[in-house]
Amino acid sequence: MSGSQERQRPRLRALPPSLIAGLVVAGLVIGYLLRRIFEAVDRVPPAISWIQVGAPFLAAAILALAGRGTWRAVRSRVAPLDFQQAVNRLALARACALVAALIAGGYGGYAVSWLWIDVDAARLLALKSAVGAAGGLVMLAAALFLQAACKVKSDGPDDLDE
Numbered sequence: 001m002s003g004s005q006e007r008q009r010p011r012l013r014a015l016p017p018s019l020i021a022g023l024v025v026a027g028l029v030i031g032y033l034l035r036r037i038f039e040a041v042d043r044v045p046p047a048i049s050w051i052q053v054g055a056p057f058l059a060a061a062i063l064a065l066a067g068r069g070t071w072r073a074v075r076s077r078v079a080p081l082d083f084q085q086a087v088n089r090l091a092l093a094r095a096c097a098l099v100a101a102l103i104a105g106g107y108g109g110y111a112v113s114w115l116w117i118d119v120d121a122a123r124l125l126a127l128k129s130a131v132g133a134a135g136g137l138v139m140l141a142a143a144l145f146l147q148a149a150c151k152v153k154s155d156g157p158d159d160l161d162e
Contacts, residue, residue: 014147014148015094015097015098015144015147020097020098020101020140021101023098023101023105024101024102024104024105024108025105026102026105027101027102027103027104027105027106027107027108027109028105028106028108028109028112029105029109030106030109031105031106031107031108031109031110031111031112031113031129032109032110032112032113033109033113034046034106034109034110034113035110035113035114036113045125047125048110048128048129048132049128050128052132053107053129053131053132053135054135055135056100056103056104056132056136056138056139057135057138057139059096059100059142060100060135060138060141060142061142063093063096063139063142063143063145063146064142064145064146066089066092066146067142067145067146067149068149070086070089070146070149070150071149073085074086074149074150074151074152086150089146089149089150090147090150092146093143093144093146093147093149093150094147096139096142096143096146097140097144099139100136100139100142100143101136101140102136103132103133103135103136103139104133104134104135104136104137104139104140105133105136106136107129107130107131107132107133107135107136108129108130108133108136110125110129111125111126111127111129111130111132111133114126114129
């Protein structure tokens with residue numbers, strides 16, 4: 001093939017901030033309405049355990065470690081990252097970023113729904129939900145770091161190798 005007909009390598013764009021923000025807002029609305037829906041059908045709203053709240057923090061730690069390893073492997077001349085592994089990590093990063101945005105918004109909305117109820121159990125649920133929302137934001141940051149780690153030097157500012 002001639003140079004002009006040479007096949008271009010496929011590219012993926014970084015997740016648009018508007019998509020992430022939209023999922024956070026959707027999670028906020030769903031989380032806020034969850035308690036009201038349960039109360040409307042005479043059910044007890046879901047309780048939250050500290051283990052559930054800790055899960056996004058654990059996922060964030062795993063994503064951050066994967067991001068650090070990917071960052072080093074992409075820039076290594078000795079043992080570069082295999083193309084398929086890079087694609088898999090990029091897909092993982094993008095999926096986790098979308099889920100983390102929903103988690104952060106959902107926990108945040110659920111926390112807000114408990115704020116004006118002056119009962120100790122409601123305060124505890126609001127606290128756990130707020131910590132869960134923070135965990136979702138930390139997980140989102142770690143997923144975006146893993147996504148950025150998959151970027152190679154030849155990419156443009158928003159392009160990621162597929």
